[in-house]
Amino acid sequence: MKNVRKVLVALAFSDYARGTFMFAADFAKCANAELIVANVINERDVESVRTISAMGYDVDGEHYIQNIKAERARILEDIIADSDMPPERIRTIFLVGNPMEALLNLIVEEAVEVVVMGPKGRTDLEHVLVGSVAEKIFRRSPATIISYRDDTIAKRMHKRFRQR
Numbered sequence: 001m002k003n004v005r006k007v008l009v010a011l012a013f014s015d016y017a018r019g020t021f022m023f024a025a026d027f028a029k030c031a032n033a034e035l036i037v038a039n040v041i042n043e044r045d046v047e048s049v050r051t052i053s054a055m056g057y058d059v060d061g062e063h064y065i066q067n068i069k070a071e072r073a074r075i076l077e078d079i080i081a082d083s084d085m086p087p088e089r090i091r092t093i094f095l096v097g098n099p100m101e102a103l104l105n106l107i108v109e110e111a112v113e114v115v116v117m118g119p120k121g122r123t124d125l126e127h128v129l130v131g132s133v134a135e136k137i138f139r140r141s142p143a144t145i146i147s148y149r150d151d152t153i154a155k156r157m158h159k160r161f162r163q164r
Helices: 017-031 043-054 061-081 099-109 132-140 151-162
Strands: 006-010 034-042 090-097 114-117 144-147
Touching: 006 017, 006 099, 017 034, 017 061, 017 114, 017 144, 034 043, 034 061, 034 099, 043 061, 043 090, 061 090, 090 099, 099 132, 114 132, 132 144
Parallel strands: 006 034, 006 114, 034 090, 114 144
Antiparallel strands: none
16 A cells, blocks of 8 residues: 555534544544645625626625635634644645536545545535535545544435435
């Protein structure tokens, strides 16, 4: 097995973000690897804000992006502070675009060997096992993917299979 030098954790800042980060940080620390934390602000959301602005409302896309980045950076700061991962081995990247395309490009550009993702993003639909972005990344990524499961999801999956 080759040495893992770079681990990417893709966070959508859902309810799973803290657990997903902690798992990825533990994995990266054990592998003595750099941890890249990536978050993609969906370009659809930014376009919606720009459309509202064009209608005369007092909002604009750039301020929206800045505010989202600042809010997510604050949340991430708290999560990082609770981890054992040395901060100097963590790099944070915020992108704007199509989440799936942006993450795949980042995986290739950064030569990431392992990606850690939660099973779902911000739309936590109870009946969906894997979010659409995660599912597409799982199918297309050139890097190994680890799908993090928190206790709630693990219990739900155990229950689902015991019922059969």
